[in-house]
Amino acid sequence: MNYFYVFSGKKIKRIFFLIVAALFAAGVVYVESDNITVFSEGSPSAIYSVPTEKKVVALTFDISWGEKRTGPILDVLEQKGVKKATFFLSSPWSKTHPDLVKRIVSAGYEIGSHGHKHVNYSSLSDEEIKKQITTAHDILGQLTGKQPNLIRMPNGDFDKRVLRIANNLNYKVIQWDTDSLDWKNPGVDTIVNRVVNKAHPGDIILLHASDSCKQTHLALPTIIDQLRAKGYEFVTVSELVQQTEMKNKTIQDKTTMQQHFHDAIGL
Template sequence: MRRLYVIDMKKQKKAFIIIPIALFVALFLFLESNYTPTVFSNQENPRALNTGSSQNASVALTFNISHGNEQVLPILERLKSEGVRATFFVSGEWAERHPDILEKIAENEHEIGMLGYQYKSYVDQEIEEVRKDLQKAKDTFSKLGYENVYLLRAPNGHLNEEIINVAEKEGLKVIHWSVNPNDWKNPGTEKITNHILNNLNNGDIILLHASDTVKQTEKALEIVIPEIKKDKKLLTISELITLAETSQEELKSKKK
């Protein structure tokens, strides 16, 4: 006995409309939460650095600090015990309040970058306010004895082309990231560890935090660092940039 199936074309049309919209929304939300600009700037296309060279087995550990003074110290001790140098992005306000800790970071041969002066989203400000914040941050680090700070990570990672242009005119190189375990949410040591190790590739820049809201990062580093060191080098951002630029030059030479 044959069965007759009747297709409701109105429902089909609705499905054809709803499904693409749903996919678009899902893609938009994914891109918003995983924004990772591509590699190097040029005059036509200003960009932030979010990875180094995939040709080199090396990655960079980076830490943001905008408040507090308790969690950064055990993190520094963990890095010291593992013989690892990292890049610390700190706000100018934090640097003024904790010059002794900033000095300790420098004494341990870690690289210092800036999060601007105030930790306030740049996309929520007029571009002239952004410029003033960058200039104030540069002046602050200079007065504290750190005149060569040239790496910038935008507060909250919020960027657009205009912000990158302004930063570069101030002599700054904008740094983003490619691996973000959201350790500031304290999702659990295992989740932080697994996210990093399961998503790590050559040239990646790992975003972590050392502000007081972070409670599980130091324990995660105890597991993560030895695992990374099995097949990759841990470098500062400047070292990663040098390797990436060298690799690009080598590729250009081969093409010639």
Template structure:
């Protein structure tokens, strides 16, 4: 019995030693690395600089905004929040030893609800917290003005979304290719410029599909945005477009350029109504050709960036004067 008891004690001791060796062995590299990390963390936590950065985190934090279906404005995309990356900021300031706001590093925080999570609904504007606007150029005519619009946008380093009528693309493939080659986004504007609200389900499907087909065949692009001609639609149009992986795009500011106003009058009207997230409707007309440059200059002077619909719908924040953590 004594011999068995002795063996049991030896086995027990071996188990304890092995367990201690794998979990708490003070000579293992993992254990030493953990101790080092804990020491570094303790050192940071006791540094007044670290405390200042933590305090700044509370000061500069902005919560993300979820995408919503608004009662008036329908689908509105979300917008990322921002948060101070405490460790990255501390690392940037540690050597100098004092707090400097310009060296704060921020990271973006995504919302919980995204545009893709919403039920099918038209989009009239971007998120109102995003200082960006987009120019929507609906094209079914106005060929003579397109080169001027494209040159101005190129000179001003602006990219827009051109919504192309399918039959127009079929008849004007070179112009359609010119728009794409200039780096602009391509959207669907139906095939024959119909009143989409009055069409049967089958005709709605046909108008959208024929346009996507001719755009893909000509430009090797599949649109993800659809602009109803004359802004006419019913909910079924939105749902059919959604089933084809396209969001329905409307506008919040109208140039009314089809009435051929004086270019400066058009520019002043738009600039008086523009807002963060604005979607500005225009066409290739003489008024737009004559006023586009001043409009772009005016939008930039108001602090707006100008981008495509995809850029405006994206949740990413624009630069806000501080470093973003990659």
């Protein structure tokens, strides 16, 4: 016995639209997959760099002690016309160097937290981790007049607990993709070559402005010149993150639009 299947025009139309919608969704996920990975829903994660095709990088400076290197670094940034950078300040240093903090803020640079005690937070209890973050938050807020929402943990150390607690306190944990290793004082040329050769679009570059880093201010002018020669612009960490969050929102909007499309054709 032979069987014949009869497809109405309406069914064919629905199948066609279903295939088109599926291909559209696959394309969006493929193109924006990096953005979804960085800002995926679920457990909090640290940010090392931001996926983008734009030639933008964020210069970041950690400061935890000393007063000899910060001024020269700020001088270089001013002389080179770099108006956007992010400084991660420890709260004890900030309390003892309010004039330098004021200068950083007055220059318009972004302030992030570098915590309170300079210890590995993964070795602390949940309550102590929270105390370290909130103590630094209160001190930096009082000194700068702004509430920081970025934090770089001392020594770059964290675990899932630290990420979760920081996230609950409305902080984004910021790491880096390019490490200058300037704290080793390996030589000006070595610092320059390491940063310039490793830098890439969306990169977060780690530098230091503490006294132990004696060559950073000497390497910085050449780093700035060579990155600019490659077509890079300097932005804050928040600007990098915001750029990707906007792209991620675009994905969500496209997904919602696709669902409305499905509903409209009865799929």
